[in-house]
Amino acid sequence: MAREATPGGLDLLVLHLLSEREMYGYEIVTELASRSNAVFQMKEGTLYPLLHRLEKEGAVTAYEEKKEGRTRRYYRITRKGRGRLAQQREEWREYAAAVNAVLCMPG
Amino acid sequence: MAREATPGGLDLLVLHLLSEREMYGYEIVTELASRSNAVFQMKEGTLYPLLHRLEKEGAVTAYEEKKEGRTRRYYRITRKGRGRLAQQREEWREYAAAVNAVLCMPG
């Protein structure tokens, strides 16, 4: 299908969380689980490569900080990242509507 | 994430169409495009292997028929296929709700 349609795009979820506040990797995993009522149980082997990729692409920046005795790597969304987020949000909306249309399900 | 959650599952869309009536491959492609307002433009390189897999798994059966001068391979959903359809429909519903929950979007 249209590649952009792939809503497996975890980018969308991660970028959205970071658009609300800075977070570190492990926190993203737990936050996703809690907000989705445990539907999303993102694995670390999925998240960390994803964050590194987003950083390389300039959608997020990162810095390390020691907090509560732990060294954490915090991520902050960039202007570019916000642009992508808006676009992916729209793609998700379109995709979901299309699936529901095919299934004859109400939005 | 949860593997089952992957709504990239085109199986869902294809099985749903076949649950309404028998269809042949090429028809599925055009039907998906028309119902989704051209959001879904499934490629033949995607569909045919998918149908073969569904057949091997016993979710559909197939038979060839000459109609309108063309030899077509029609697919019919099986009981097993209907079971899977119901399950995937539920998974889609759950997945979409979870995404919307994370994004703070209304259903």
Next chain:
DNA sequence: ATATGATACATCGTAATACAAGGTTTGTCA
């Protein structure tokens, strides 16, 4: 008469994605 494009099937190689499995360090609590 012939060329083009739509119909209809198919396969093969490739890129992206998420995961499983494994590993390290530090802190907390029994």
Next chain:
DNA sequence: TGACAAACCTTGTATTACGATGTATCATAT
């Protein structure tokens, strides 16, 4: 002290959808 949670990471692997390409038949336009 030992176990477990927090927090980061990498490598290999399976799945998925796609691009490219191929074949054959039929309709339509030139």
